[in-house]
Amino acid sequence: MSEAPALLVRGLSHDWGRKPTLRDVSFSVPRGRFCALLGPNGAGKSTLMSVLTGLIRPAPGVVEIASHDMARARRAALAEIGVVFQQPTLDLDRSVRANLRYFAALHGLGRKIADARIAEALERLGMAERADERLRALNGGHRRRMEIARALLHRPRLLLLDEPTVGLDAPARSAITDHVHQLARDGIAVLWATHLADELHPEDQVVLLHKGVVVTNGVVRDLVEDRSVTDWFTDAMESAA
């Protein structure tokens, strides 16, 4: 039997008041896949992220995380998700280690396991020597890496990131993008919301969202043909308009 996808979304809709924001959205992401949720401002990416993280109940629609239905087995579903929200949520006046220990404790991890995972995560991010620095002393790129490390402490199967490169300069943006692609190659499923087509790699899955509707779902390499990803995105938005 084939493995259940890390994320399954079926027939999901959401209205903000009388404004339809998501319309019959369906797609899935298997383990080991980097999936970009690509769309212009206002497409509905953040709203969809809020549904996937259980902050909003879809009406109607099904969300399953590693086979756990978000409506019927909410705790089990949430335990399989790591989230990097658009707005940073770290304590700037505490050290890197203290921030990570706090979130490890929130996930119920004992100190010994937590410290081992924190050391491993910082090593992997090339930040081991910064463990005792206060967050305030780090640049934007390093703070973002910290948010990713924090989201992975409880070893989730699915990593959700909402526009994680906003406000970063080009080198930091490409370092974070490459790092998360490597996480997917190592086995986790990734859903990466962005409006920047140049963050996609040829082997990625892309779910193209426009006015709350999935207009395309496929592999970047197959969709772009001989164009750049950015030109393909511009063409796709023109045809969807």
Ligand SMILES: Nc1ncnc2c1ncn2[C@@H]1O[C@H](COP(=O)(O)OP(=O)(O)OP(=O)(O)O)[C@@H](O)[C@H]1O
């Ligand atoms: N809390 C809210 N209340 C009412 N309307 C909202 C709310 N959040 C989002 N919307 C509306 O839903 C639509 C989709 O917004 P959303 O933020 O989900 O899109 P997005 O693709 O993430 O865009 P952006 O990149 O600008 O954040 C927009 O028209 C927005 O005004």
